[in-house]
Amino acid sequence: QVQLQESGPGLVKPSETLSLTCTVSGGSIRNYYWSWIRQSPGKGLEWIGYIYYSGGTNYNPSLKSRFTISVDTSKNQFSLKLSSVTAADTAVYYCARELASSGYDAFDIWGQGTVVTVSS
Amino acid sequence: SSELTQDPAVSVALGQTVRITCQGDSLRNYDASWYQQKPGQAPLLVIYGKNNRPSGIPDRFSGSSSGNTASLTITGAQAEDEADYHCNSRASSGNHYVFATGTKVTVL
Numbered sequence: 001q002v003q004l005q006e007s008g009p010g011l012v013k014p015s016e017t018l019s020l021t022c023t024v025s026g027g028s029i030r031n032y033y034w035s036w037i038r039q040s041p042g043k044g045l046e047w048i049g050y051i052y053y054s055g056g057t058n059y060n061p062s063l064k065s066r067f068t069i070s071v072d073t074s075k076n077q078f079s080l081k082l083s084s085v086t087a088a089d090t091a092v093y094y095c096a097r098e099l100a101s102s103g104y105d106a107f108d109i110w111g112q113g114t115v116v117t118v119s120s
Numbered sequence: 121s122s123e124l125t126q127d128p129a130v131s132v133a134l135g136q137t138v139r140i141t142c143q144g145d146s147l148r149n150y151d152a153s154w155y156q157q158k159p160g161q162a163p164l165l166v167i168y169g170k171n172n173r174p175s176g177i178p179d180r181f182s183g184s185s186s187g188n189t190a191s192l193t194i195t196g197a198q199a200e201d202e203a204d205y206h207c208n209s210r211a212s213s214g215n216h217y218v219f220a221t222g223t224k225v226t227v228l
Contacts, residue, residue, distance in 0.1 A: 035217075037219075043221070044206065044219055044220065044221040044222045045155075045163065045206055045208070045219040045222075046219065047208075047216065047217040047218065047219060049216075058215065058216060059216070060216050060217075061215075061216060094162055094163075099168065104151070104153075104168050104169050104172070105150060105151060105153060105168075105208075105209060105210055105217065106153035106165055106168035106169070106208070107153070107155075107163075107165060107208070108165050108168070108174060110162040110163055110164070111162065112161075112162055113162050
């Protein structure tokens, strides 16, 4: 079955750029929307944005435009970049597959999550 | 303030029924999805669409909606159902997604 695995540094310094990658295994990245979602310590989930396998993107307008999501279909991966990080960006970052291409607004497969701490 | 709101916590006796609600204007136009999250784990989709369960989700989980309120019902709650439950849908604008803050369910 399809599995997602996030990878990236666990510690980032303030003002630097965070880069995370989600690798899709057991299935193709094609024909789906793929999202990044984060969860700050002790808080709820926050949708960051999605990318369609062909490259179209959509981001949460409530977040400042510091996020960039990209896709590499040849590697079956999609990525997240967050610039100018602050302590407020400390969170568990999840990648997830959307069912939007099947007509449903839901995230049916999630990665295990990767903990990102912003600290000097 | 969040576009979707949930009660912070609810408790249910073992084997009894509990309903978790999610309120928001966007729910008048868009379906909610529900996720179960246990400590240290990623969220798990339990209900999507009008009332669809992914493969492997027990049929004691069901979803419903009326007006601006979506509900997740656990009929015959089990000890393993103790978790946080998150509601998700589109924002009122329809062009992005929002999550509510979650409800902690305690099984007594």
